[in-house]
Amino acid sequence: MFEALQSIIPTVLFYSAPLILTALGGVFSERSGVVNIGLEGLMVMGAFVGIVFNLTFADLFGIWTPWISILVAMVIGSIFSIIHAVASVTFYANQVVSGVAINMLALGIGVYLTKVWYGKGQTDMVDRPFYTMDVPILADIPIIGPIFFEGIYITSYLALILAFVAWYVLYQTPFGLRLRAVGEHPMAADTNGIKVERMRYIAVLLSGAFGGLGGSVFALTIASNFSHATIVGQGFMALAAVIFGKWHPLGAMGAALFFGLAQSLSVVSSGIPLLADIPQVILLIAPYLLTILALAGFIGRADAPRANGVPYLKGGR
Amino acid sequence: MTSNSKHFGLLVPIISVIIGLIAGAIIMLLSGHNPIEGYAALWAGAFGDSYTIGETIRRSTPLILTGLAVAFAFKTGLFNIGAEGQVIVGWLAAVWIGLAIDAPMIIHLPVAILAGAIAGGLWGFLPGLLKAKLGVHEVIITIMMNYIALHVTNAIIRNVLTDQGTTTEPIAGTASLASEWLQSITFYSRIHYGILIALFAAFIMWFIIERTSYGYELKAVGFNRHASNYAGMNVSKNIILSMVIGGGFAGLAGAMEGLGTYGTISVMSGFTNLGFDGIAVALLGANNAFGVILAGLLFGVLKEGAGEMPTTAGVPTELVDIIIALIIFFVASSYIIRWALSRFKKEGK
Amino acid sequence: MEYAIEMLNIRKEFPGIVANDNITIQLQKGEIHALLGENGAGKSTLMNVLFGLYQPEKGEIRVNGKEVHITNPNIANDLGIGMVHQHFMLVEPFTVTQNIVLGSEPTNKLGKIDLAKARNEIQALSDRYGLQVNPDAKISEISVGMQQRVEILKTLYRGAEVLIFDEPTAVLTPQEIKELIEIMRSLIKEGKSIILITHKLKEIMEVCDRCTVIRKGKGIGTVNVSETNTTDLASLMVGREVSFKTEKIVAQPTDTVLQIKDLYVRDARKVDLVKGLDLEVRAGEIVGIAGVDGNGQSELVEAITGLSKARAGSIKVNNKEISNLSPRKITESGVGHIPQDRHKYGLVLDYTIGENIVLQTYYQKPYSKAKVLSYKEIFDKANKIIEEYDVRTPSVYTKARALSGGNQQKAIIGREVDRSPNLLIATQPTRGLDVGAIEFIHQKLIEERDKGRAILLVSFELDEIINVSDRIAVMFDGKVVANVKPEETNEQELGLLMAGSQVNKAGETSQ
């Protein structure tokens, strides 16, 4: 049991971290009333920027390279997300459609530039990815230490911590109250003097930053390079985590961890006698099936923010 | 005002496409390519000769159908992001019937096509049911269903349709949409009769939505569920029906690939993207059957033509993805275009 | 005289329409100033201009004599202008406190919202003005009356000196209206000034000092309420004579059409709200249901129309059991329904008026043959109804959304009445409408009665109930507690019955 946990939990954490980060972005955006199907594209952008920056500046920044890479990916991610904000906030675009376009655009730009800059469809592997480490002191705690603090990526902790920060911001601060108000009833927020468009821009930009962070963390902990196949569906899983987690930062975190656990189990299972007999395909579809069952069974009535997906026209009805 | 908005309705997509192409040209310039060469290559790749024209039509066929799949659900206020999975199961079912049954063409081909549509419809049924009965977000369920379709289909190909192989045998000739005649006049392109099915499907959609009481109900439910319930419509039934019919169109798109283009189905390492492209097609076509046909053809042209760009002009094919994405943005943000147009008009006066 | 607010020669255009055309309104300090006008006259628009939601094309706004430019609600707030909107501006999943502080939240050093401090301030305000609220309740869980108090607290919390009320009483029960009037009086006592929009002339007479009338976007003038009466006000507003007392002959009821026995209905939270109700409506009579909101009226209507399930009991229409049938079956057995919420239930706003006219009948001949629609038949029908019911719309091809509330309501009534139902249920049919439209609708209901239909009228307007009904059933706590004749009762007595007071002679005499 102990050993099973010790091998599963770190894998769950590294698998889930990019999903958690991206899902947090989704929570911000959707809580403000802007549907974000474009998380996948934001992750693509993050992965692309993270890898390219890492490859280009590894010599300059040394051991700080991965950290600066994810920072830059956050910045570029949020700049990129402005497109979504402009379309869906300023031009009242259908937000789902704009998100789909974001996905196509990010992949198109990423691969196009990779080909133009590197002359091939995928980059080399980076020399400065993130590595796991044992957390000093904490790792020495008996039982808990080895399970939670050995062989862990700091970025995984970053993801968990940011989930709590996001919760605090959304549910304890004026900013969060306003952001949620804008997503529930923008006109009410407007009459209270809250700038609806500005809040939504901020929220979408945050989703860009988190998506960029999630994508670059994925790239620098798991993939190590960038190609058209680096991000294939992780953004959609993050979106699933947003909804599964009822648009709540901690819920989204829980959902992402759950996906990680399901994936991890599907790998570990071959060593567990009972699970080993299950056809491979069942294990492959388990995470998706479980999500559907969970949505249908336990949280069937997840209420989306009421104004989610509805452009706000001043003076409209 | 009404005639004006009709004009706008047409102008917006056209202007969007033009801006998209201009943006593409600028990107080519910035990355050191010659846009004229690039677009010439694109043109040649799509219309260069009878072969490319045949391939362009072939490529448009499933795009029209997935566009209809998304558009139909949209009319009922549902977002069918699951066209992708529905395509896959439709493809599988059609090929399966194509392989398993021995019958004259007049029976075999329709049954195989229908099988594709039914499979896609079933794949739309579950999300529809969950949405109707439990209020579960259809976007998320259809995303999950896409992955399930992919993995289950692969497992079936490997374990049932082949003996651990990756590609099935070709389907029986009696189930094939391919046409030697069509191929021979297009230098052996893979054009097949599916395009007629796609056009017919578009007509069916137009007819159901615009002319029948079913369409009236579907749209009413899409606009206002409470009022539809008040008016005595069965809201759940309509939601499910919409997803099933939408799924059926996507399943047909899969059948086109299975019975027309390939004649087989192979283990897939990733999505076909036909379903996702369908979203773009539906949008550009304003969720209207006729618009979807035009949009499907346009995207077919762009995607087919893209193949020629790297070879002739050295431009990566991804440029076309960028252009398509930009076109979608402009259509979705049509407010800006409408605004600009009305400004333009005012000033003209 | 010192003015708190002056809006001078305001002009506001919308595409294709001038909503406000050279309107002037001057609010004195410490007065309650009524703003009166037909539906679509431009009242809400004018107030939205004052509150900074719209920018006027022309005109000047002065606050305490100084010219100001109110470009957004924040500036209005800073100038001490608060608005209670026609449609409440409350965030439903939030608590009362969160709604009140939203946008000007007190925080502690950690940047966290200081809820304790907020709660105290709200408590102090509500004590001072007699506005009772539960600060921790969610908006979705409190009554409409309390929601309105929250709206008022919102403005006071922001230090409003001038309060704008846009049709505050349209959604309130008589009891709540009384409370609101008290609140307004105490606000004035504390030195605030109020602009009140209402269609209820009686209210104007009761609380207002002066009244500005606008008609079709133009200012007609301002009168002192003490120097006028309701008849004059009405004709000023409409531009013609209006009769208030609906003319009708005595009802001739015949067979029983609706018969309800021992009915129980639950709401969404699985609580019984209708508890063993008995009711009968006969052909040729209008039965009015009087009652304070929340005593089971909505649930009763939903159960009759099939929108929700009856838990127990029987509902018969023409001796046929209809309880728990589908809405379609019930419609087909001859029940018409003018719903309370016309936007939610009555119309598909994105359909054209023509399409809305056949909302229940689209699948029947002649609108549909072998499932194929005949738009010609549909639009022909719609044209007929539009004409007959005076629905003002550019054409039958216009989207329902583009019509004014009154015209939307007329279209619904036309549709429901035209189907010639045996039983017509009208829920709040005149809510939010101007007197002209109200007059028209009342007349239509009586006409239908005279044609031998059974009509069930549910309304919170006691005026309406007394004026239109032939018999009044008073609902309290899920049951009909009294049956009274309108000519033998008055508002005071009805009010007592509605509040559940047991001792009543009127109830007995009417048996």
Place this chain on the structure above:
Amino acid sequence: TETEEEGTDDNSGTETEGAEENTKEATEEEAASGDYKIAMVTDIGGVDDKSFNQSAWEGITAWGEENGLVEDEGYDYAQSNEKADYMPNITRFVRDEYNLVYGIGFELKEDIQTAADQYPDTNFAIVDDTVDASNAVSITFKEHQGSFLVGVAAALKTSTDKLGFVGGVDSPLIKKFESGFIAGAKSVNPDIEVDVQYAESFADAAKGKLIATNMYDSGIDVIYHASGATGNGVFNQAKDIKQNDPEREIWVIGVDRDQHEEGQINDHNVTLTSMVKRVDVAVQDVANRGMNGEFPGGELLEYGIEEDGITFATTNEEAMTEDIITTVEEWQEKLLNGEVEAPKTTEELEAYEDSL
């Protein structure tokens, strides 16, 4: 990488001496007339997939340069981004009058078959699968042989007697890798356990990393991956372990080409060896034969150790010690002289294991 460069310089050994002479003759003739043109159509991986597409293109480029041809005229490639692109790409070359069109990867099997039937005047070649047409040649590799050899190396290297195999998609092709690898390992030590996992994708690095984490945690110290980009996750995990614990002996065996570069971590390299598939060699060989008018139409060419189509990498000199190389070469000799036969299916593997 080194092996590949060697390959391009040294184009010999693929065929008999005679063939090589033919090649030279042909080169002179054809370069003059310049009318033998070859082209390849990639699968979805793309021409720079660091794997067989890339290797094939290197072979074609080398061939073209050797024959004094110009890219885009005498030799060319077409990139496929999706399955639907294969056929148009093939046809484009046919219409541009290329003499020989290669389809790289089993995914192009059907399309090459169709094209071969439709265009009898053009020659075709399919890599990694078989087609049936008199104007098409099937090029396959004896991956089981190479896998057998790296299996031997793995068995010699492991200190835990536990090995791992990560497959991309469960298919007959990848089974060849798996069977050969297990057989090779067990030939050295029948008690060795091999844990086999399929990621069901050639592009799921996260899954690769999950599997690798799990394997390394369970005491496996050498993993052989045949899983394309999924293998990135395997390398990633191995390097991560190495980074944290440079003393720990942990290895990955690469596939298709020498994946030495992927294994570099600080001063260490976790790539023990790689099972190298010389697609370039095969491609050049067929091109030369075609140019000489000896196109092996309808034939199935299996490139193995003997044909120089399969080798193992020895770049990591520290890891691949003299002893290991010597033993592996002994087994290579046995495979060459037919003493042992590397199994290529699960059944053959079982039979082989029974014979041990």
